[in-house]
Amino acid sequence: MATIVEFKNYSMGFKDDDGQVFNLLDRLNFKVEEGKALGVVGESGCGKSMTSLSLMRLLPDAATVQGGEIFLEGKDLLKASEAEMRDIRGNKLTMIFQEPMTALNPVLTIGQQIGEILQLHHPEMKPDEIRRLVLQSLVDVGIAAPETRIDQYPHEFSGGMRQRVMIAMAIINHPALLIADEPTTALDVTIQAQILDIMRRLKKASGSLMVITHNLGIVAEICEEVVVMYAGRAIERGTLKAIFDGPLHPYTRGLMASIPTMRSEKKPLHTIPGSVPTVYDFGPGCRFAARCEHCTEQCRLTVPPLKRVGKDHLVQCWLTFEGEVIEHA
Amino acid sequence: MLRYLIRRIGRGILTIFVSVTLVFFIVRAMPSNPVTLMISPQMSEEAQQALMVSYGLDKPKSVQYVLYMKELLHGNLGTSFSKRIPVTEYLAEKLPWTLLLLAAVMVIVIFVGIGVGLFAAAHKGKLADRLINIVVTMGISVFIPFMAFLLLYIFAFKLRICPTGGAYTPPKGAGLSFYLDVGKHLILPAVALSITNLANAVLYTRNSMIDVLHEDYIRTAYSKGCDSKRVMKVHAIKNALIPTVTVIGMQIGIMVGGATVTETVFSWPGIGRLVYDSVNALDYPVLQGAFLVMAVAVVIMSLLTDLVVAWLDPRIKLGG
Amino acid sequence: MREEATTAAGAETADIQPILRVEHLTKLFPVKKKKLIETKRFVHAVEDVSFDVYPGETLGIVGESGSGKSTLAQTILALTPATSGEVYYDGKKITNFKVGGAGRKKLRQEMQMIFQDPYASLNPKIKVGDAIAEPMLVNGQAKSRKEAEEKAKHLLETVGLRPEVYDRYPHEFSGGQRQRIGIVRSLSVNPRLLFCDESVSALDVSVQAQILNLFNDLKKAFHLTYVFIGHDLAVIRYISDRILVMYLGKIMEIASYDDLFGENTHPYTQALVSAIPEPSTAPRTQRILLEGDIPSVVNPPKGCRFCQRCFKAQAVCFEQEPDLKEVGKGHLIRCHFAKEAE
Numbered sequence: 001m002a003t004i005v006e007f008k009n010y011s012m013g014f015k016d017d018d019g020q021v022f023n024l025l026d027r028l029n030f031k032v033e034e035g036k037a038l039g040v041v042g043e044s045g046c047g048k049s050m051t052s053l054s055l056m057r058l059l060p061d062a063a064t065v066q067g068g069e070i071f072l073e074g075k076d077l078l079k080a081s082e083a084e085m086r087d088i089r090g091n092k093l094t095m096i097f098q099e100p101m102t103a104l105n106p107v108l109t110i111g112q113q114i115g116e117i118l119q120l121h122h123p124e125m126k127p128d129e130i131r132r133l134v135l136q137s138l139v140d141v142g143i144a145a146p147e148t149r150i151d152q153y154p155h156e157f158s159g160g161m162r163q164r165v166m167i168a169m170a171i172i173n174h175p176a177l178l179i180a181d182e183p184t185t186a187l188d189v190t191i192q193a194q195i196l197d198i199m200r201r202l203k204k205a206s207g208s209l210m211v212i213t214h215n216l217g218i219v220a221e222i223c224e225e226v227v228v229m230y231a232g233r234a235i236e237r238g239t240l241k242a243i244f245d246g247p248l249h250p251y252t253r254g255l256m257a258s259i260p261t262m263r264s265e266k267k268p269l270h271t272i273p274g275s276v277p278t279v280y281d282f283g284p285g286c287r288f289a290a291r292c293e294h295c296t297e298q299c300r301l302t303v304p305p306l307k308r309v310g311k312d313h314l315v316q317c318w319l320t321f322e323g324e325v326i327e328h329a
Numbered sequence: 330m331l332r333y334l335i336r337r338i339g340r341g342i343l344t345i346f347v348s349v350t351l352v353f354f355i356v357r358a359m360p361s362n363p364v365t366l367m368i369s370p371q372m373s374e375e376a377q378q379a380l381m382v383s384y385g386l387d388k389p390k391s392v393q394y395v396l397y398m399k400e401l402l403h404g405n406l407g408t409s410f411s412k413r414i415p416v417t418e419y420l421a422e423k424l425p426w427t428l429l430l431l432a433a434v435m436v437i438v439i440f441v442g443i444g445v446g447l448f449a450a451a452h453k454g455k456l457a458d459r460l461i462n463i464v465v466t467m468g469i470s471v472f473i474p475f476m477a478f479l480l481l482y483i484f485a486f487k488l489r490i491c492p493t494g495g496a497y498t499p500p501k502g503a504g505l506s507f508y509l510d511v512g513k514h515l516i517l518p519a520v521a522l523s524i525t526n527l528a529n530a531v532l533y534t535r536n537s538m539i540d541v542l543h544e545d546y547i548r549t550a551y552s553k554g555c556d557s558k559r560v561m562k563v564h565a566i567k568n569a570l571i572p573t574v575t576v577i578g579m580q581i582g583i584m585v586g587g588a589t590v591t592e593t594v595f596s597w598p599g600i601g602r603l604v605y606d607s608v609n610a611l612d613y614p615v616l617q618g619a620f621l622v623m624a625v626a627v628v629i630m631s632l633l634t635d636l637v638v639a640w641l642d643p644r645i646k647l648g649g
Numbered sequence: 650m651r652e653e654a655t656t657a658a659g660a661e662t663a664d665i666q667p668i669l670r671v672e673h674l675t676k677l678f679p680v681k682k683k684k685l686i687e688t689k690r691f692v693h694a695v696e697d698v699s700f701d702v703y704p705g706e707t708l709g710i711v712g713e714s715g716s717g718k719s720t721l722a723q724t725i726l727a728l729t730p731a732t733s734g735e736v737y738y739d740g741k742k743i744t745n746f747k748v749g750g751a752g753r754k755k756l757r758q759e760m761q762m763i764f765q766d767p768y769a770s771l772n773p774k775i776k777v778g779d780a781i782a783e784p785m786l787v788n789g790q791a792k793s794r795k796e797a798e799e800k801a802k803h804l805l806e807t808v809g810l811r812p813e814v815y816d817r818y819p820h821e822f823s824g825g826q827r828q829r830i831g832i833v834r835s836l837s838v839n840p841r842l843l844f845c846d847e848s849v850s851a852l853d854v855s856v857q858a859q860i861l862n863l864f865n866d867l868k869k870a871f872h873l874t875y876v877f878i879g880h881d882l883a884v885i886r887y888i889s890d891r892i893l894v895m896y897l898g899k900i901m902e903i904a905s906y907d908d909l910f911g912e913n914t915h916p917y918t919q920a921l922v923s924a925i926p927e928p929s930t931a932p933r934t935q936r937i938l939l940e941g942d943i944p945s946v947v948n949p950p951k952g953c954r955f956c957q958r959c960f961k962a963q964a965v966c967f968e969q970e971p972d973l974k975e976v977g978k979g980h981l982i983r984c985h986f987a988k989e990a991e
Contacts, residue, residue: 043853058551090554102545106644107567116563117553153643158942169553188713189880190939190958193924197938214854217926221933244930258858259928260887266906268865269858269887275823276853 003071004177004208005032005055010068012054014279021064022279024232025050028068029306029328032177032225037209039219039240042229043255045276048212051229052179055210056093057085073176091121094170098182100162104154111150114138114169121173137168141198160191164198171202181212196221216259220244228252231277231287238313248315251288286318294319305329337635341628348624349401349617353394356613362386384410397617406621407614411607416618420600424622426496427599429511430588431581433519438526438577446534446573447566453539461531468528477521477594484517491517494596518595522588526580533576538569571642578634582627666740667701668842668874669725674698674734676717676724680947692946694720696898698734702842707868707875709889711882711921715946717898718878722844726760738842758788761835763828765847771819771830778815781805781834788838804833807870808863825856829863836871846878861888882921891979894918897946897954900973903981915982916961953985961986 007030013023025047032038042048053059055070057077070077072092080088094117097103105113114137115130131150138146141164154162163183170178180199184192200222203209211223219226220240227237228249236249247253257270274291283289289299296318304318306328314327372380381387385396400407406416449461485493492498497510541547542565550564592601600619607615639645675698677691695717702708712718723729725736727746736744738756746753764770771780781804782797784790791797802812808829819827828848835843845864849857861884867873879885886892892909894902894917902915909918916937923937939958950956956966965985973983 043855056552058548086554086556088554089552095549095552097545097549099545103549105546105550105564105568107571107642108564109643116550116555120554120559155644160942166549188943189882189924190713190920191942192926193936193938196926197936215926216854216928220928220930221926241930244928255854256928258855260858260861260883261927261929262883262886262910262922262925263927263929264883264887266887268862271858271862272855273859275825275856 001036002034002073003031004034004073005210006030006069006071007051007055008069008071010054010070011066012050012059012063013066014062015064016062021066023066023282024279025054026233026303027328028234030227030234030237032208032210034208036225037203037211037223038225038227039223040210040212040227040229041214041216041219041255043214043276045231045278046229047232048214048229049181050232052095052181052210052212055179056089056095058089087121090117090175091173092176094173094175094178096163096166096170096178096180096183098185100159100166100186103166104162106154109151109153110138110157110165114165114172117169117173133172134168137172138165140171140202141165141168142194143168158191159187160194163187163195167195167198167202175207177208177210179210179212182214183211184218185213185215216244216256217261228255231282232279233287233316235288235317236313236315238310242310242313246313248309248313248319248321249288249317250292250294250319254291286316337632341632344628345621345624349398349621350394352617352620353397354390356616357390357393359608359611362611401621406618409615410612411610411615412612416614419603419615420618420622423598423600423603426597427588427592427601430515430518430522430592430597430599431584433515434523434526434584435581437519437523438530438581441523442527442530442577443534443570443573446531447538447561447569449531449535450538450542450569451561453535458535461535465528465531468524469532471524473521473525474590474594476524477518477591480517480521481594496598514595514597518591518597521595522584522591526577526584529580530573530577533573534569537572538565541565541569544568567641571638574637574641575634578630578637582630582634665703667737668704668739669702669876670737670740671701671725672699672735672737674721674724674736675732676720676729677732690947693717693898693949694946695724696949698895698898698900700893700900700903702874702876704841704874705868705872706890707877707888709885709892710876710878710895711880711885711892712895713880713943715897715943716895717946718895719846721895722762722846722876722878726762726844728762754788758784758838759841760844761838761840761842762844762846763831763835763848765851766824766827771827771834773819775818776815777817777819777822777830780819781815781830781837784834785837790838801833801837804836805830808833808836808867809859823856824852825859828852828860832860832863832867836867839871840873842874842876844876844878847880848877849884850879850881857884864888881925883925894921897944897949899954899983900981901955901983903973903979905979908977908980913976913980913982913988915955915984915987916959917955920958920960953983 007028010025010028011023012025013021015021028051030038040048040051050059050063054065055077057080065078072088077085077088111131111134114134118125118130118133134150135146138149143149143161143164154165157165183199184195187195196218199209203222209222211218213219224240225238226240226243227234228243228251229235230251236243236247236252243252244256247256251272254270254272258272260269272291277287277290283300284303285301286292286299286304289295292299299318304316305326306314306316307321307324308314308327309321309324315321378387385393388396397407404417406420408414409416409419412419445461449458452458481493484491492514496514497507501507502510547560547564550560555564588599588601589604590601591597592599593605596602600622603615604619607619674695676695678694680690680692698721700708710718710721720729724731730745734744735742738760743756746756748756778798778801781801782791782794785797785800786794791800798815802815805812805814810826810829810833814830819830822830849860852860864875865888868875875888877885877888886906886909889906891903891905893900894904894915896917901917904914904918908914909922920937920939927933937960939960941958944950944957950967952965952967952970953959953962954970956962959966963985971983971985973981974987974989976982976987976989
């Protein structure tokens, strides 16, 4: 199985006005395999969005890369020129954003906006050909009456329909990896179900998928692999089954237990005290230490090692687990 | 669309009607009257009375108003008191000069203003942007007559690169040399009249462009592989121009009348100057005519502005 | 305490007087006319809604955009005038809070609303302590500033904040902490009935659990009654004893916590339950996927509000609107095909 994207010891942070750098993403290591869907899970402030923007090389101005590599099909994106990156964006990598209401340009038609991606990456394509493909993509995402819809503007679409348009835009050029950043957070539940259904359907037909979300339910619905992020670190990763059926990191365990579900009993929810620290409050050791019930002196002072606890399961924690092998110190 | 146009034109006509009515009575509320201005001691009571009758000023104001409106419907704006020629003819002679001046201002405001605004937005926070900001702030706060005199002093009297006034060097010629001569005369008034509008245009374009560049859809455009030039051209400019056009359009409509000071300082033979002269001469029909032209101009500009904005912004439905 | 609440809420409805009774409450917003000659149209935000809230229970109201769940709360609290219908509090009519001056003040104090973003309702220039103390002084819960401060600090500790918070400004706090401050401010005037409108929606998962537990603890400690409004059925079901499901301004179902799990529920409720992505690797049961968008509330469908998207819809559903039928004890369903309990 080919690896599409690999983060290797990737670190980034933010520069404040005095030029001091505060590290956010700390030595990220994970892969997205061909044809697989990876879920990146975490609460706000965990660096999920920065991970996807790092991959697209669209980080905000204040952000700065501190080291490591990000490979796309074996090529280090951090060493690519801006022109090469433009060639990759919209071609190898496409993205769906959280807010379908604002992610589309209000003064351009849906057809123009979807077609632009082909215009940019296939300059040889004739307008007729582009229009035909755009119409097909609208059919693929379940938009009725595509011949009318293609010439309409975003304001004539509902939130759910706009997100379908975003998906059409993201799949029309058959990317190697589609990144979906909180694709359904802004939508109603029944509409979210529709969008998830489309993504599940398209996943079978297309390349790899990276879903960034705070919603563990969405990950369970469409992903095979999971990375749990906390305060800029990938504290646990592995297959969906490994993580959901046997979470090991105290944060992952706490997170799973604190979600009320339709199956949960009517007893007090498990809680994790406190909240996610900001980039300025990270300690020298484990970033979850202050909220962890198993916290020791060691946790507070030293970054925990990354341990392999199974074939498909890694965890970054000082606790001792059965069969653990230190992967990185 | 047609319904919208009909409604807009109807509303425009109403606006013009109200403005004509107001002007009619305001003009007559000015102290003194045109006849007393012309009275010479030799003139007899009868002669004065005859003059009043010939001007139609002997009748009650309400009757005068009805007569005026009746004539107006037939396209007759009356006869100038001072020049003794039909007002329409008089205005027709002046209007092209004002339109020429306005066209020059529009070109400056649209091309320079939007261009500089976009440039400043693209270089936000850099030295060029900060310099532009300083100049713009000055441009907005400057007192136009002062600026007009300053320009006149520097470029006409000191440097002698521009003529001191008028629209051309008499006698009125023809051909290329005449056009060049007019062009030369046009520079200073056009610049003086542009300053505030230009500054506003720069400011609006810059600020709305900066806002637009932070929108989510700009990030979407980058994620599709657009370069920053294409992002600006295809995704940002149209959105940024929507508020700018609204502001510039309204300003230019108002400027048809607002050019009085500038036209007077530079002896530009347009409507603005005409207003100045007619007030001095208490030439009611000409004043009324001039204000009618201004009202029409404002109405037309606001309609044009709305049409352009609707063309730029598909969210606006013409018909509401 | 759970058990107490359920008994209070459930069975002996005849013995226990509801703390809040809503009868045929309707709220229509006129639509701005676009054409010169046009029949007046309305947004049917809330239409003919009737329900009771019993002391000590948590009533959940769940719905998607356009369901009217927030408007319903605002209409009950007289933040927007009702078009028709009545609201009773402790058996007394309080529609639009049209009661004597002192009575209205008492209502405002006893019925409190907690919003999604308490930050928006906290003045950034006023210290947290003053924001809490002020309503206590105005409403007479505290005689002096000193007493108010003591009470406020005690309340802050009750909700898990340090008393030092009293002298700080709202912007210094995280979302979860601000929600706790918002709760303290509502509690400070001794309310009886709390309306929580999407009160945990903006919070991170781990913090949301803290606040949900806090709500449950406070209910016990302060003998509160909640009306909990939200879009997340899993959260609403967790916190509530009874759940009211709304769609396009109408009640589709009123069900107890357990009824929601049963076979006999409204098709829309079934779709909502099915739409929630479960964070588990267990194989999914049959998914119910609703077609199309949520229709506009300006021109609601003629028959059943849900007919256009319903997977069980028959011809009758498009023609005739079903009544809210009682199918079991305290279990009401608005559906032609609802099975009545034996």
